[in-house]
Amino acid sequence: MVKHYLLASDFDQTLSFNDSGVVLSELIGFHGFHDKVKGLAEINLVQQGAELSYLILHDPDFRRVRREHLVETGKRIRLKHDVALFARALENLADGYKFHFNVISAAPQEIIQSALEGIVPPDHIFGTRFRYKESGEVDSIIRASAGWGKITVLEELRASLGISHDQIIYMGDGSSDLPVMMHVNQYDGLTIAVSEAKFISRVAKRTVLSDNAMSVLVPVLEKVMHWDSAKIRRFFASNGLTLLEWEKVRTDMLTIQDSAEPIAAAPAS
Structure with missing residues (x-):
């Protein structure tokens, strides 16, 4: 009898070294991406991982972005070492186990699909999907896999596979992964952090630091x-x-730090 597992991964800085927003900014000749993100921190879009999508929709410097820019950005993304080997290894890891590998990320769908072309099937990638105008300009968001939205996608995948919550494995690197990690932990799944970011490493059950995707x-x-x-x-x-x-x-x-007032130590028993 084969036991099925859903292994879901974030994209930016989990399977890649880059931030998609930085690479896209460089492509269109804009170099103030981090300053833009800092400004968005006050409305919590950064914590959800949706800052790039917000900028593409609402910021004048990013309104020039077209689908072809997103595809080209994906081609310029530096993947971590052996991502392709990692995906292949999951297919036949051991007898009696079947791992279903999916990518769930707030990054634009076109960027992820382009970066992982030939590695992860397009129907296993769940990024932010845009609706486009006839001019090619981004019109609106169809669906964003950001923050709590990642949980929705994860639950849909789990239901389609017909597996229990404790057969979910999720890996990510930052604050936008916290809601989904807490959800997975609540039901005894396995969560893996791939960075030492303060909050994520406290929530994840395991932390793995490496430049090689096989490490997870x-x-x-x-x-x-x-x-x-x-x-x-x-x-x-x-x-x-x-x-x-x-x-x-x-x-x-x-x-x-020093206490305001010294407190007497409890007597030894």
Whole structure:
């Protein structure tokens, strides 16, 4: 009997090194993307991951963006090492397991599909979808997979696969992934952070730091398939990779300051 799992991933800085907004800005000759994003922080669109879509719709500097710009941006995205190998490995990871790999991101759909062409099927990619005018200008958003919207997409995929919540694996890198990670955690799924961002690493059950996409298979192989480190190393070797460094670190992060008034220590029992 085959056990099915839904493995869903964010895109920007999870499967890639780049931020789609930065690459698109450079393409259209605009160099103040981060300043624009900073200004949007006050209305919380940054936390949802929807800042680029908002700018494309409402900002004069981004109104020139057309579909072809988004496709070209995707071609310029630097993917993490071995993303294609990661996608192939998931297809036949082990007997008795089937992993359904999908990408759920607030980035424009055209960017993600272009970047992952030949790696992830288009119908497994759920980004922000735009409606276009006849002139080619973006008219409106059809659907955005941002913030809580990611949960909606995730639940639709889960229902279509007919699997339970504890058979969901989600990986992401930033604050826009917090709602979906908390949702997955609530139902005993596996969440993986691929950055040390303060809030995400506290919520995710595992954190993996690497420039290689294959690295996120380590917690999957450990937690889902219960492989030991020796078997995991052999698996990587069978795929032509060597785990040169594998540091399992637990870090306590503390901020300590002087108290307003000294408090007497409790007597030792």
